[in-house]
Ligand code: DX5
């Protein structure tokens with residue numbers, strides 16, 4: 743069975759109890775915690791820093807924490823997030839002067855490295871550095887806010903990146919972020935994603951357990967559809 747990973751975005755959780763909210767989705771079978779960092783400069787919103795990540799680790803959140811940096815610049819934050827307990831650190835190519843150097847910095851600090859693509863960002867940024875990546879994140883909304891609608895142009899982009907990964911036998915997660923819901927998750931999986939960031943599509947449902955179970959069911963269905 744293909745390994746589809748669920749990474750709930752705690753941007754949509756209740757900020758007054760992030761530890762408890764994270765525990766709930768992990769207990770319901772989610773794989774990673776997606777941690778959105780916004781600086782009111784690269785994107786018009788302001789969210790969480792390394793101290794909050796550290797307090798989640800202190801609260802015994804032990805699954806991989808997938809840090810999505812929507813800040814400019816990024817380099818000075820990387821050692822801080824690594825020290826706080828980040829597992830993956832992903833940044834946008836427009837937010838650093840030297841993409842290759844930033845990727846090295848993430849690795850030197852012991853984390854896995856990801857590159858994030860806005861809906862209008864060209865995949866050409868993958869040229870020359872793809873072998874350094876552990877994760878490619880395709881944004882399916884413009885970054886900055888949760889609960890926006892999934893942009894259908896993402897489907898072709900997903901197919902393109904999936905082809906690139908498979909043709910070159912690369913060991914890279916293909917993650918999609920923005921507007922992922924129960925209703926579209928199977929089509930997104932079918933287009934090539936294997937990590938699904940879901941914010942409002944999980945946290946807006948009081949019964950987290952039930953919605954997560956339904957999403958898993960949809961993913962199972964998309965897998966069977968793809969092999970028959
Ligand atoms: C948007 C963030 C997303 C966001 C997803 O800039 O990167 O991770 O939280 O939220 P939903 O799933 O509600 O679109």
Ligand code: ZN
Nearest residue numbers: 778810919939
């Ligand atoms: Zn994100």
